[in-house]
Amino acid sequence: KDSILQSMMEGLDQARQKILEANAVDMQNADRAGLSTTLQDRLFLSDARIDGMIQEIEDVITLPDPVGETLSAQRLDNGLELKKVCVPIGVIAMIYEARPNVTSDASVLCIKAGNAVILRGGKESINSNRAIAEVLASAGEAKGLPHGAIQLIQSTDRAIVKQLAQCSEYVDLIIPRGGEGLINAVTEMARVPVIKHYKGLCHIFVDCNVDIRSALEICENAKCQRPGVCNAMETLLVHSDIAEEFLPLLCERLATAGVEIRGDRKVLEAYSSAKLANEQDWHTEYLDLILSIKVVDGVFEAIRHINQYGSHHSDAILSEDKESQELFVQQVDSAAVYINASTRFTDGAQFGLGSEIGISTDKLHARGPMGLQELTTYKWIGLGSGQIRS
Amino acid sequence: KDSILQSMMEGLDQARQKILEANAVDMQNADRAGLSTTLQDRLFLSDARIDGMIQEIEDVITLPDPVGETLSAQRLDNGLELKKVCVPIGVIAMIYEARPNVTSDASVLCIKAGNAVILRGGKESINSNRAIAEVLASAGEAKGLPHGAIQLIQSTDRAIVKQLAQCSEYVDLIIPRGGEGLINAVTEMARVPVIKHYKGLCHIFVDCNVDIRSALEICENAKCQRPGVCNAMETLLVHSDIAEEFLPLLCERLATAGVEIRGDRKVLEAYSSAKLANEQDWHTEYLDLILSIKVVDGVFEAIRHINQYGSHHSDAILSEDKESQELFVQQVDSAAVYINASTRFTDGAQFGLGSEIGISTDKLHARGPMGLQELTTYKWIGLGSGQIRS
Numbered sequence: 001k002d003s004i005l006q007s008m009m010e011g012l013d014q015a016r017q018k019i020l021e022a023n024a025v026d027m028q029n030a031d032r033a034g035l036s037t038t039l040q041d042r043l044f045l046s047d048a049r050i051d052g053m054i055q056e057i058e059d060v061i062t063l064p065d066p067v068g069e070t071l072s073a074q075r076l077d078n079g080l081e082l083k084k085v086c087v088p089i090g091v092i093a094m095i096y097e098a099r100p101n102v103t104s105d106a107s108v109l110c111i112k113a114g115n116a117v118i119l120r121g122g123k124e125s126i127n128s129n130r131a132i133a134e135v136l137a138s139a140g141e142a143k144g145l146p147h148g149a150i151q152l153i154q155s156t157d158r159a160i161v162k163q164l165a166q167c168s169e170y171v172d173l174i175i176p177r178g179g180e181g182l183i184n185a186v187t188e189m190a191r192v193p194v195i196k197h198y199k200g201l202c203h204i205f206v207d208c209n210v211d212i213r214s215a216l217e218i219c220e221n222a223k224c225q226r227p228g229v230c231n232a233m234e235t236l237l238v239h240s241d242i243a244e245e246f247l248p249l250l251c252e253r254l255a256t257a258g259v260e261i262r263g264d265r266k267v268l269e270a271y272s273s274a275k276l277a278n279e280q281d282w283h284t285e286y287l288d289l290i291l292s293i294k295v296v297d298g299v300f301e302a303i304r305h306i307n308q309y310g311s312h313h314s315d316a317i318l319s320e321d322k323e324s325q326e327l328f329v330q331q332v333d334s335a336a337v338y339i340n341a342s343t344r345f346t347d348g349a350q351f352g353l354g355s356e357i358g359i360s361t362d363k364l365h366a367r368g369p370m371g372l373q374e375l376t377t378y379k380w381i382g383l384g385s386g387q388i389r390s
Numbered sequence: 391k392d393s394i395l396q397s398m399m400e401g402l403d404q405a406r407q408k409i410l411e412a413n414a415v416d417m418q419n420a421d422r423a424g425l426s427t428t429l430q431d432r433l434f435l436s437d438a439r440i441d442g443m444i445q446e447i448e449d450v451i452t453l454p455d456p457v458g459e460t461l462s463a464q465r466l467d468n469g470l471e472l473k474k475v476c477v478p479i480g481v482i483a484m485i486y487e488a489r490p491n492v493t494s495d496a497s498v499l500c501i502k503a504g505n506a507v508i509l510r511g512g513k514e515s516i517n518s519n520r521a522i523a524e525v526l527a528s529a530g531e532a533k534g535l536p537h538g539a540i541q542l543i544q545s546t547d548r549a550i551v552k553q554l555a556q557c558s559e560y561v562d563l564i565i566p567r568g569g570e571g572l573i574n575a576v577t578e579m580a581r582v583p584v585i586k587h588y589k590g591l592c593h594i595f596v597d598c599n600v601d602i603r604s605a606l607e608i609c610e611n612a613k614c615q616r617p618g619v620c621n622a623m624e625t626l627l628v629h630s631d632i633a634e635e636f637l638p639l640l641c642e643r644l645a646t647a648g649v650e651i652r653g654d655r656k657v658l659e660a661y662s663s664a665k666l667a668n669e670q671d672w673h674t675e676y677l678d679l680i681l682s683i684k685v686v687d688g689v690f691e692a693i694r695h696i697n698q699y700g701s702h703h704s705d706a707i708l709s710e711d712k713e714s715q716e717l718f719v720q721q722v723d724s725a726a727v728y729i730n731a732s733t734r735f736t737d738g739a740q741f742g743l744g745s746e747i748g749i750s751t752d753k754l755h756a757r758g759p760m761g762l763q764e765l766t767t768y769k770w771i772g773l774g775s776g777q778i779r780s
Binding site: 074076082089090193194222337341346350352363365368377385390 | 464466472479480558563577581583585601608611612615719723725728729734740742753754758767768769770771772773774775776777778779780
């Protein structure tokens with residue numbers, strides 16, 4: 001498998017011109033269609049971004065292959081040797097949005113874990129995706145990758161996603177990665193198992209008993225260090241006992257960093273330059289230099305708010321109080337919960353899983369960063385010598 | 391949790407009369423509706439069967455509690471203490487057929503793993519299920535089980551299953567356990583994650599290079615030892631090179647044990663008392679003393695047949711040939727694959743998982759026997775001291 005991946009690296013390197021030309025067509029269409037600059041930026045490919053895709057393959061080559069690993073082994077009393085062994089899942093369908101690098105990143109992880117992959121990217125990136133998938137498949141096949149192990153859906157017709165999501169005889173798993181519309185559409189249609197990679201509406205709760213200097217650092221980091229990613233903070237919850245002291249310090253600091261503050265009435269009392277937040281703000285993943293802030297009565301109200309409005313991704317409590325920390329960690333129903341740290345750490349590489357296909361906001365099979373191991377399953381193998389059940 | 395389970399044991403013991411009376415109503419209705427004797431047997435409760443339910447709770451009490459277990463722990467370079475910790479899944483909906491003991495067995499496992507459970511049994515067993523669920527809930531609540539942690543759907547209206555299966559805001563997992571109709575209906579409707587506990591259409595492949603005496607023992611055991619369970623053999627595949635020698639021996643032995651043989655034309659050549667099998671036979675889980683037999687050209691045809699007609703449950707190869715064994719184990723896409731052993735071992739207790747809620751025929755999260763561990767998930771907990779991402 002690694003020599004197949006090596007060949008894909010070389011293929012991408014040699015096909016730069018072709019890929020950039022295809023991407024230029026997508027960019028022209030995007031411009032004509034009036035796509036936002038954020039979306040256009042996600043769509044755009046450059047030599048540096050192709051270098052990134054190649055680097056990603058190199059990283060995956062260095063990862064250990066989980067397939068075939070014995071997860072547990074025992075000898076039953078009757079002598080049957082029973083093993084639980086890691087095996088590929090089978091055929092994985094990946095539904096994603098505008099970023100063409102996902103075409104390569106997802107394919108490479110699926111192949112390394114022994115799976116076949118069916119790709120369906122956003123229609124904006126169809127030309128780039130076609131070029132990339134073609135290069136990967138043909139470079140892989142030159143080194144023995146079975147034909148069809150990487151397939152890109154060529155049509156942009158939406159009805160095809162439905163067919164794919166209902167194809168339970170042939171597809172073992174469908175991973176929709178994106179916003180509410182995409183996730184809901186796939187979940188409604190699917191008869192195939194789904195692992196959702198939903199948005200990151202991440203919260204930080206600042207408790208009353210808190211190290212204020214550290215809290216200021218963490219909040220700025222979680223909001224500003226890279227606002228466009230799924231583990232950035234979108235909503236801040238502040239304990240009412242500390243709001244008057246903490247909010248002016250934080251809001252001025254964030255304002256200096258260019259952040260727009262939208263707060264409830266109590267926030268406006270402590271920092272009058274804030275805009276008034278509305279109900280929709282608590283539901284919004286801004287992916288931008290905007291922060292909604294709410295003053296809460298304590299850890300229980302914070303937990304309730306997060307479980308109601310959050311996306312079960314990453315949430316943090318900043319507190320010196322052991323009891324609040326424990327309550328928060330136990331009751332916040334999210335993939336990753338942090339005590340006195342930034343939400344920005346939820347990431348396969350940070351967690352030591354290596355590259356990731358995304359962040360699962362579901363609870364089953366994979367929760368949080370989904371790496372190679374999470375792209376496999378297991379089977380039970382019993383080696384006998386004539387055992388029968390009595 | 392164990393004192394809650396202890397209270398449930400006592401509750402069941404004290405409510406025998408009430409449960410048996412409710413069951414008598416179900417049995418009368420079943421008789422009036424003309425239910426098959428097999429179905430009536432599944433529905434029937436006796437003091438001995440209530441003893442079985444009580445024993446099952448006692449067994450679950452002795453199992454270690456997986457919740458809170460640290461599955462992995464590491465200290466990142468920046469000092470963040472990152473743990474992956476076992477937590478309950480949340481709310482589990484269980485959809486099952488006629489057996490009233492599932493009402494107790496499933497509840498007890500879900501509660502021990504920290505989950506709430508919503509039960510929906512077959513309409514035939516509604517009175518028995520109501521009586522059992524009421525006893526479990528009230529006995530549990532007397533020891534601190536939260537109200538609503540065990541809920542039985544009181545209505546037998548089918549539309550409610552659809553509502554339940556689409557209730558993704560409140561239900562974390564739905565487990566349909568039963569035949570094709572039930573499984574397909576739930577899978578089509580569901581927006582909630584599903585783990586299917588589908589039928590067991592299990593195969594044994596007898597290779598040409600085989601220990602015939604051992605093969606005869608294993609085949610008889612897999613078919614006859616308990617024909618009504620999901621890990622019993624339903625279809626036998628025999629290598630053409632050994633069919634003439636093996637089939638008469640086996641078929642006469644099975645006929646003596648009362649088994650009806652349905653074979654393809656080649657089987658009839660070797661054993662003329664067999665009935666001719668039709669296409670439907672290869673799809674059928676008899677759960678009875680009936681066996682379909684097909685002669686195949688070798689391990690590849692056996693694997694193809696199993697992957698096409700099987701239910702991805704348990705399949706075995708009987709062979710002395712290492713290469714055939716290896717091919718079979720790798721390519722048969724089932725939860726459990728055996729070499730030279732009976733298929734009857736696929737079972738939570740046999741596998742050392744303790745009690746099981748059923749056998750998953752799906753590939754994600756749980757495959758094969760689904761015990762306490764498989765009724766949990768994990769979350770990532772990061773304990774920091776001010777860490778921010780650079």
